[in-house]
Amino acid sequence: MAKTTKSAAPKAATGSNERGIDIGLAEASRKTAAAILSAALADTFTVYLKTHNAHWNVTGPDFQQLHILFEGQYEELHGSIDEIAERIRALGVKVPASLAGFAQASSIAETATELTADEMVRDLLAANEQLVRNLRKAEADLGELDDIASADLMVARVAASEKHAWMLRSLLG
Incomplete structure (x- = not known):
């Protein structure tokens, strides 16, 4: 009987980190992509929170229509937050996930005051x-980094947020 030997684990490719991540992106590219995605995550979380706030606090004659619209939008945003976070993890980077961190990293301002229903729509449209x-x-x-999976995720996010903006803009006449 021939003696079998265990083959050594394949050597990690240049650019992979200590966890042996070898997905065709150098470690520096993965870290840069994760940083870009982290900013997108913070912005998306901020819009999610603004939208949920509007859902909870909208009043007036259009309450029912806006309450339902805002709910659909924040639910879609909630799912996208998880997708972005999971992509960051797939790149081998921990997800920054604190309210203070999101507030600091987001380029989108939180809603600071009580708004009328019309002001909520305008605020969410701008966001x-x-x-x-x-x-x-x-x-x-992300495309320049050749991170096609992350770039593709951003394309899907653009389409969804453009649709949200269109629906909000349509309410304004």
Whole structure:
């Protein structure tokens, strides 16, 4: 009977880190991509929180319509937060996940005062449009890193946030 030997584990490719991540992206590219995604996560979380706030606090004659619209939008945003966070983990980086960290990293301002229903719509429209611009930039930057999975995720996020903005804009006439 021939003696079998265990083969050594494959050597990690250049650019992979101590965990042996070898997905075709150098460690520096993965870290840069994770940083870009972390900013997108912070912005998305901020828009999610603003939208949930509007859902909870909207009043007035359009309450029912807006309450339902805001709920659909914050639920979609909630799912996207998980997708972005899981992509960061797939790149081998821990997800920054604190309210203070999100507030600091987001380029989108929180809603600071009580707003009327119309002001909520305008505020969320502006936030979604800013999010779209930020996500477009993130997609381009991720594409330059050749991180096609992260770039593709940003394309999907742009489409969803553009739809949110369109629906909000349509309420304004």
